[in-house]
Amino acid sequence: MSMRTTLALATLRRHPARTMLAVLGIAVAAALLLDMVMLATGMSESFRSLLLTRGYQLRVSPKGTLPFDSEATIDGATAIVQALRANPDIKAVSPSLGTTFALPGQTFPSVFTLGLESDVQGDYVLEAGRDMPVTGDGLSPAAPLPAVVSKSFLVRSGHQLGDTLTVAAGIDAQLRTTARSRLVVLSGEGRFFYVPAETPVMALPLRDVRTLLGAAYRDRMSLAMAESRRGDSVSVEAVRAWIAASQPRVTAISTETAIRQVEERLSYFRQLAFVLGAISLGIGFLLVATLVTLSVNERRGEIAVLRAIGTQKGGVLRQVFLEGLLLSSAGIAGGLLLGIVTARWLNGILRDFPGLPAAFDFFLWSPEAAWKSLALLLISGTLAGLLPAWRAASIPIVRSLREDAVG
Incomplete structure (x- = not known):
């Protein structure tokens, strides 16, 4: 040979x-x-x-829509989240609310904002600074809200961690006024998984985002992510079927279903x-x-x-x-x-x-x-x-x- x-x-x-x-x-x-x-x-x-970056195999979105595929939100969010968390087959639930807040006096007029519960959030990983407070930790109404922002936000705004600025909601375009505003402090920099890298994004505590948006949003969410206690596909599908049967006002999408839709x-x-x-x-x-x-x-x-x-x-x-x-x-x-x-x-x-x-x-x-x-x-x-x-x-x-x- x-x-x-x-x-x-x-x-x-x-x-x-x-x-x-x-x-x-x-x-x-x-x-x-x-x-x-x-x-x-x-x-x-x-x-x-x-989709599985933080272990969440299920997405719960408004009926008939994909997550953040539209501006539709889910009303009665508290009851839905509590029902999901009460299911012994569900390990964790992460609700979120997406919106756009104005930035008076800043180099760009608005920022996409996510209202999250920091102890269960699955949208970003902290890379620098301090995270938002855990849900339930009290803050003085006069104290600036801690915010986690993306790198693109810091680059485009020229701000650094520790800076304070104002976010506003309820904008009246004709009168150029805002109904509600709040000081925020840029406490941390995060790498957001599901947002384009070039998009400036800010994360704030969910309850405070709802407060800024007003009474119409006091019990709303855009999306909830759920993690099955057993990660196999059969268990995930069983949880998805239970959500679909018990919560008729929402659509539950598993990771496998989302992948098939994306592949199409x-x-x-x-x-x-x-x-x-x-x-x-x-x-x-x-x-x-x-x-x-x-x-x-x-x-x-x-x-x-x-x-x-x-x-x-x-x-x-x-x-x-x-x-x-x-x-x-x-x-x-x-x-x-x-x-x-x-x-x-x-x-x-x-x-x-x-x-x-x-x-x-x-x-x-x-x-x-x-x-x-x-x-x-x-x-x-x-x-x-x-x-x-x-x-x-x-x-x-x-x-x-x-x-x-x-x-």
Whole structure:
């Protein structure tokens, strides 16, 4: 076997420029295939990871809507949250209320604001400063409200942690007045999972957001996230069915359902990935088949001599077949590195699209899917040498020796 490998390498080194171009072409095909597999599997896995960042497998939204798909809110939120928390199969419930508050005197007029309960919130992770107080901790009505803000808020506003500013609600556009306002202190910086990175966002205690919005919002929420005590899909679906039966005014969506809905909306990317992946397999096959065929045609005389001195057809077949295997292996090794580099570059570009959550990735490394796709390309490239190998093993010995002598 070592002798055959040496001969195969010597054959490939005979035309170094041609071999290098073929290896480069296979590497590009392998990188394309790897990137398409990462794109096809990465979006759904990234979205799943995003939804389960804090362990909440269920989203409870206004009847007939997706979470934050509209400005609709849920009335009677306190009773609904209490009913959910009373269920022994539910571990935690996180209500939230989304709105927009004005920022009088600031560099931008308003900020998207989330009203949350800090002890159960699943919308951000604190990266600097202090968090909001735990629900139930009292604050003086005159004291500034502690707020957790995103990095983009600090950058665009020019503020730092510890600064104090005013937020206002109940805006009258004609009179340019606000019905209610409150001082807030920027106590912490958070990384918000479900809000686009470029969007300034502020988190305040839920009860204070309701107070600022007025009596109409005193018992409303935009969304509630629930965590099943047992995380398996059967238990989650049982909890979802119980919510749907016991709370007719809301829609409960599980992580699996949300992923299916997102995949339907992003089906174009999956179709594109499938088409380009199939093209990359075809390119790899044709490159190997072309190069091995050229090599066999150039060495007809050599192969005839080997047959004449006693080399069996199987030996010639394995020798030529090994050339395709080595060529494919070298290209795939380079394609693995090239694919990872280009995937990171493309992911950085796509993540900058407006409106995408900051934690969403288009390309996600999946070892199992990646190795399977590269193994498929290796098999395809190796099989591409089958026809020229069979032709080489079937060369007429006498005629080929005569032609080689005359030539």
